[in-house]
Amino acid sequence: MKNYKLSKYNWAIDKSSYIILYNGFTDTLAKVDDADRINRINPLFSGIASIEEVNRDDSELFEFLVHGGFLIPAEFDEREYFRQQFNRSKYAGIVAITAVVTTGCNFKCTYCYEELESRPVEVMDTHTADAIVDYCRQIGAKNVFVTLYGGEPLLNKEVCIHLINAMQELEDCKVGFHMVTNGYLLDEATAITLSGMGVKAAQITLDGPREIHDSQRMLKDGSGTYEVVVKNITSAARHMKVQVRVNIGRHSAQAYDHIKELFKDNSAIFVYPAAIQDYANPKCAAPDHDFMAEILGADKVPVPRIKAKQPGCIATNMTGMVVLPDGQIVKCWREVTSWDKEAYRMPYGIDIRSINMINREWEKYNPYNSSNKCYQCKMLPSCGGGCPYEHVINNTHKCKYTETMYRQYIERMYQDKISELKG
Numbered sequence: 001m002k003n004y005k006l007s008k009y010n011w012a013i014d015k016s017s018y019i020i021l022y023n024g025f026t027d028t029l030a031k032v033d034d035a036d037r038i039n040r041i042n043p044l045f046s047g048i049a050s051i052e053e054v055n056r057d058d059s060e061l062f063e064f065l066v067h068g069g070f071l072i073p074a075e076f077d078e079r080e081y082f083r084q085q086f087n088r089s090k091y092a093g094i095v096a097i098t099a100v101v102t103t104g105c106n107f108k109c110t111y112c113y114e115e116l117e118s119r120p121v122e123v124m125d126t127h128t129a130d131a132i133v134d135y136c137r138q139i140g141a142k143n144v145f146v147t148l149y150g151g152e153p154l155l156n157k158e159v160c161i162h163l164i165n166a167m168q169e170l171e172d173c174k175v176g177f178h179m180v181t182n183g184y185l186l187d188e189a190t191a192i193t194l195s196g197m198g199v200k201a202a203q204i205t206l207d208g209p210r211e212i213h214d215s216q217r218m219l220k221d222g223s224g225t226y227e228v229v230v231k232n233i234t235s236a237a238r239h240m241k242v243q244v245r246v247n248i249g250r251h252s253a254q255a256y257d258h259i260k261e262l263f264k265d266n267s268a269i270f271v272y273p274a275a276i277q278d279y280a281n282p283k284c285a286a287p288d289h290d291f292m293a294e295i296l297g298a299d300k301v302p303v304p305r306i307k308a309k310q311p312g313c314i315a316t317n318m319t320g321m322v323v324l325p326d327g328q329i330v331k332c333w334r335e336v337t338s339w340d341k342e343a344y345r346m347p348y349g350i351d352i353r354s355i356n357m358i359n360r361e362w363e364k365y366n367p368y369n370s371s372n373k374c375y376q377c378k379m380l381p382s383c384g385g386g387c388p389y390e391h392v393i394n395n396t397h398k399c400k401y402t403e404t405m406y407r408q409y410i411e412r413m414y415q416d417k418i419s420e421l422k423g
Contacts, residue, residue, distance in 0.1 A: 003074035026069030027307040083368035089310040096320035122325035129163040131350040154185035188235035195239040208255025237268040289401035308381035
């Protein structure tokens with residue numbers, strides 16, 4: 001028999017009369033309700049029984065465990081596989097570019113981490129927008145995803161439109177567009193214009209019923225914004241997908257249910273919760289999934305895609321970048337107004353040489369390196385190592401969820417699969 005070993009990413013959840021098996025590498029989800037097989041799997045996963053015993057006593061079970069990735073060839077190194085895949089993904093696939101078209105904003109949100117009030121407003125011009133397009137030509141980009149960002153990007157709608165038009169002139173290059181906006185200026189006419197130019201989705205924050213939203217997300221003069229934002233979300237959804245983010249804290253647990261109910265019949269609107277983070281004091285930052293489960297109830301937190309994945313963060317894309325209004329480059333959205341402009345000022349402007357200089361530290365980051373704090377974690381293929389900014393800039397890490405929450409997600413995935421099969 002070929003030599004096999006246990007995967008490092010096996011999960012077995014005991015439900016008394018059956019067990020739920022999950023493998024974080026292959027995304028295999030299974031139910032085992034045969035008592036004899038449960039009595040073989042539990043000792044095997046805990047290291048008491050040998051693989052040879054299982055193969056000898058139940059070859060069918062053995063083959064299932066191999067097929068599902070719970071048992072793997074002895075010479076296969078899962079962590080090394082992920083490490084290499086992570087490194088490849090840094091230079092492959094979509095070139096992710098965030099264009100901060102302005103640091104100006106018409107809102108004065110109580111929890112804004114950008115601290116825009118303390119800085120002069122900067123506005124991107126068409127020259128900088130054209131330099132982004134020239135950079136894509138320089139690197140021979142074939143697939144680019146552009147996020148229009150701010151401040152509030154629609155305060156500089158003219159440059160948004162200029163950049164979209166210019167990007168679409170790239171030859172042999174597929175370009176996608178997304179906008180992060182507070183929604184106040186995204187009236188239906190603007191949504192029609194942008195969707196017609198290729199902006200297929202927008203993210204808009206709506207923090208709950210009127211009294212909660214207006215106490216957190218008001219105009220500069222203190223006026224409420226709820227009514228206008230709800231109207232604009234509804235009209236924009238007739239022309240593009242709208243992701244509605246609901247920022248929740250301990251004082252606003254009911255907000256998420258309110259917004260879900262508000263848009264429950266609109267398939268173009270996707271509502272999701274997010275924990276309010278205190279980026280100025282990382283030690284006080286909300287613990288994401290577990291925090292949301294604590295205040296919403298675990299059954300109300302949307303189950304994340306926990307299948308093994310490569311990084312989706314723009315900061316780990318070595319050809320991607322965040323372009324500031326004045327043409328300077330950073331790697332992370334959290335650096336939009338907190339960067340040291342002298343330290344980041346690049347002599348080459350928006351250029352592959354500038355990216356190479358900034359990437360020196362980011363390129364070292366790989367959660368599957370043995371020196372990384374996440375290396376031994378069973379949840380790593382699903383979590384991806386958490387926030388790269390925390391690792392690279394703050395030399396720390398913040399888990400997305402605890403093992404208890406992860407197990408609850410596996411159970412809910414199983415229940416969803418059962419419901420799907422019955423339906």
